[in-house]
Amino acid sequence: MTNVKPRIRLDRKDIKKGDTIEVKALVSHTMESGQRKDKDGNTVPRKIINKFTCTMNQKTLFACDLEPAISANPYFHFKLKPQESGPLIFTWLDDDGTRIEATETITVS
Amino acid sequence: MRREAALSAAVIAVIFTAPGRLPAVAQGAAAPSAGVAPIAPALLAVKVVEENGVPGVPQALTEKPGDPQAGAKVAVDRRLGNCLGCHQISALGNEQFHGEVGPSLDGAATRWTVPQLRMIVVDPKKIFSDETVMPSFYRVGGPGRVRPEFQGKPILTAQQVEDLVAFLAAQK
Amino acid sequence: MVVTRNRRQLLAIGAGAVGAVVIGTGLEVGFGRGVAWAAPNDTTDLVKKFTGGKEATAGPLKVVAPEIAENGNTVPLSVMIEGDLPAGRRVEEILVLADGNPRGGVARFTFSAEAVPEASTRIRLAETQNIVAVAKMSDGSFLTASRQVKVTIGGCGG
Amino acid sequence: MWCGGAIAQDALEHPDWQGKGFAPNVPDHPLREIISGLAFRTHETKAMQSDDFNNPGFLAVEEGAALWSKVDGAAGKSCASCHQEAVQSMKGVRASMPKWDEKQKKPVNLEQRINICRSENMKAEPWKFGSPELTAMTTYVGHQSRGTPVSVRTDGPMKPWFDRGRQLFYDRVGQLDMSCANCHEKNYGKFLRADFVSQGQTNGFPTYRLQTQRLVPLHERFQGCMFDVRADPYKPLSDEFLALELYIAWRGLGLPVETPAVRN
Numbered sequence: 001m002t003n004v005k006p007r008i009r010l011d012r013k014d015i016k017k018g019d020t021i022e023v024k025a026l027v028s029h030t031m032e033s034g035q036r037k038d039k040d041g042n043t044v045p046r047k048i049i050n051k052f053t054c055t056m057n058q059k060t061l062f063a064c065d066l067e068p069a070i071s072a073n074p075y076f077h078f079k080l081k082p083q084e085s086g087p088l089i090f091t092w093l094d095d096d097g098t099r100i101e102a103t104e105t106i107t108v109s
Numbered sequence: 110m111r112r113e114a115a116l117s118a119a120v121i122a123v124i125f126t127a128p129g130r131l132p133a134v135a136q137g138a139a140a141p142s143a144g145v146a147p148i149a150p151a152l153l154a155v156k157v158v159e160e161n162g163v164p165g166v167p168q169a170l171t172e173k174p175g176d177p178q179a180g181a182k183v184a185v186d187r188r189l190g191n192c193l194g195c196h197q198i199s200a201l202g203n204e205q206f207h208g209e210v211g212p213s214l215d216g217a218a219t220r221w222t223v224p225q226l227r228m229i230v231v232d233p234k235k236i237f238s239d240e241t242v243m244p245s246f247y248r249v250g251g252p253g254r255v256r257p258e259f260q261g262k263p264i265l266t267a268q269q270v271e272d273l274v275a276f277l278a279a280q281k
Numbered sequence: 282m283v284v285t286r287n288r289r290q291l292l293a294i295g296a297g298a299v300g301a302v303v304i305g306t307g308l309e310v311g312f313g314r315g316v317a318w319a320a321p322n323d324t325t326d327l328v329k330k331f332t333g334g335k336e337a338t339a340g341p342l343k344v345v346a347p348e349i350a351e352n353g354n355t356v357p358l359s360v361m362i363e364g365d366l367p368a369g370r371r372v373e374e375i376l377v378l379a380d381g382n383p384r385g386g387v388a389r390f391t392f393s394a395e396a397v398p399e400a401s402t403r404i405r406l407a408e409t410q411n412i413v414a415v416a417k418m419s420d421g422s423f424l425t426a427s428r429q430v431k432v433t434i435g436g437c438g439g
Numbered sequence: 440m441w442c443g444g445a446i447a448q449d450a451l452e453h454p455d456w457q458g459k460g461f462a463p464n465v466p467d468h469p470l471r472e473i474i475s476g477l478a479f480r481t482h483e484t485k486a487m488q489s490d491d492f493n494n495p496g497f498l499a500v501e502e503g504a505a506l507w508s509k510v511d512g513a514a515g516k517s518c519a520s521c522h523q524e525a526v527q528s529m530k531g532v533r534a535s536m537p538k539w540d541e542k543q544k545k546p547v548n549l550e551q552r553i554n555i556c557r558s559e560n561m562k563a564e565p566w567k568f569g570s571p572e573l574t575a576m577t578t579y580v581g582h583q584s585r586g587t588p589v590s591v592r593t594d595g596p597m598k599p600w601f602d603r604g605r606q607l608f609y610d611r612v613g614q615l616d617m618s619c620a621n622c623h624e625k626n627y628g629k630f631l632r633a634d635f636v637s638q639g640q641t642n643g644f645p646t647y648r649l650q651t652q653r654l655v656p657l658h659e660r661f662q663g664c665m666f667d668v669r670a671d672p673y674k675p676l677s678d679e680f681l682a683l684e685l686y687i688a689w690r691g692l693g694l695p696v697e698t699p700a701v702r703n
Contacts, residue, residue: 028502059393062390065388069379070387191436195631205409209629210630355652
């Protein structure tokens with residue numbers, strides 16, 4: 001599914017300092033584990049998203065290193081307490097070097 | 110447990126079909142000649158004997174006696190008997206998740222004789238009814254569209270049937 | 282009717298209970314003694330590598346997952362801190378492992394000071410096993426928690 | 440007949456499916472109560488379906504939405520060129536599928552309808568069954584009927600197809616000698632090992648399956664069931680599966696479309 005944009009949902013985008021934002025992130029990916037065999041008995045090579053990060057102003061707020069034990073279409077739900085306004089940049093890194101990015105801007109007052 | 114209706118009509122004394130491999134394609138259900146109960150075609154060579162109105166297979170299918178330990182494995186293995194798919198069996202309490210489609214097999218040997226247990230494994234439709242969901246484990250033919258790799262083969266081998274019967278005979 | 286549990290389950294329960302004190306002990310109950318456990322994977326080594334051999338203690342870390350997964354390929358999982366951490370201590374990372382998969386690694390979450398130490402995802406479990414979480418604290422100490430998830434067995438033989 | 444004991448369930452909880460359906464409002468219906476497959480799933484799975492963000496099936500809804508307005512084929516058209524906004528134009532479409540097609544002289548399902556549109560109106564290559572594109576579009580169009588009760592026609596020229604479908608539903612096939620009815624009519628609401636058997640309703644398809652971790656079209660699910668009873672499955676979009684799809688849709692008359700549902 002090449003047309004699919006990653007899905008991001010923030011429960012709110014305008015917050016006061018000290019407040020918590022809930023973030024959900026979902027991306028379309030088969031997360032081929034490298035342990036599966038195809039019809040002819042050949043091992044299907046591993047191809048997974050191996051890293052997910054959420055950064056702001058060059059600072060990593062939340063990250064996850066993924067192993068093949070993460071289900072296809074990786075889903076994350078986490079909470080941030082951002083101290084400043086700006087774009088939250090979400091990045092998914094594929095084993096093959098492909099980078100998927102999404103941005104959501106928040107305001108902290 | 111109530112025994113479901115036994116045989117539909119005429120007493121089946123002996124059913125013999127050619128041993129060994131049978132034609133792969135289903136022969137359809139409409140084979141019986143006039144006056145004979147509609148029995149599933151192409152039963153493997155087993156001798157069915159009715160006792161007190163209930164059919165059974167008194168003669169073991171193999172010379173080697175059944176091994177209840179091996180039979181327990183047949184009951185568990187999802188590619189063999191897969192008995193746990195539908196039945197609860199306390200003797201296999203180490204195995205997770207017992208199905209509940211059929212009755213518990215605890216005490217099976219107190220409800221059925223060994224020939225009857227063998228009959229149930231070989232072709233349960235003879236004892237229950239054609240409606241039973243339980244597969245016939247030692248029969249070929251009958252149902253249609255069998256996947257090529259299973260055509261002409263029963264679900265269990267004769268030895269696996271004997272092992273399973275030995276296991277069931279121990280469920281008292 | 283007597284509920285018979287297999288050795289593995291009993292041991293797993295034991296591991297959970299003992300693991301509530303010190304993970305070293307908990308894992309030894311699970312992996313040691315040469316018990317008939319499914320081939321131990323690299324979970325123990327991964328924990329050692331993560332902690333540098335330090336002891337991980339029970340604490341407010343919690344693993345949330347269904348007791349029985351409807352399907353092992355998509356199991357909802359959350360790790361979180363329940364209750365308050367001692368002042369000045371913050372969770373920097375949480376390592377998540379599955380001790381019955383071909384390989385133990387599942388995920389490693391990194392939390393900045395601007396993140397709540399809590400995350401959810403969906404994971405693959407090959408069979409009934411324990412999910413083990415180890416949290417690295419800002420003061421260099423480690424917390425641990427585990428949770429057994431039973432993975433269902435399908436009815437059809439195929 | 441069966442006794443549910445602790446040993447069998449291994450702490451498996453029976454989902455609370457009873458009373459979650461409704462009585463069929465046609466005579467001679469084989470089910471006392473029509474119940475969506477959702478009622479047979481665990482609360483974690485229900486929760487995944489009930490939140491449109493958590494539900495990974497929405498990845499396909501979004502892909503379908505993108506394809507809807509993508510020009511393809513010699514006619515230089517997209518779906519949107521003729522049908523404008525799917526939210527309005529496709530509402531209810533999925534609920535009445537499969538539907539009689541006068542030109543083809545047979546019923547067609549949603550996948551076939553989409554491909555007929557592609558080849559006839561867009562002059563584009565039909566999508567292959569099971570391709571991400573066809574499944575995504577089927578999901579997207581199907582989703583526009585979410586909440587609409589299933590209401591297939593089974594009279595007139597559909598009648599022989601309906602009868603054929605019913606026959607297929609009760610036909611025992613494969614080495615395991617089983618029919619759809621053996622499980623989904625006689626034994627729903629029971630554990631088959633750890634699989635909790637549903638009525639085999641189709642109102643959620645294409646469905647995101649936890650097992651395959653992707654959207655599964657209905658005919659692929661049919662194939663899976665036949666394969667598991669060691670039968671040689673019919674081909675997707677074959678007349679047999681079309682007839683079966685029609686008949687099972689009728690068994691679920693009145694169930695709201697849930698596309699994309701989440702199932703085990």
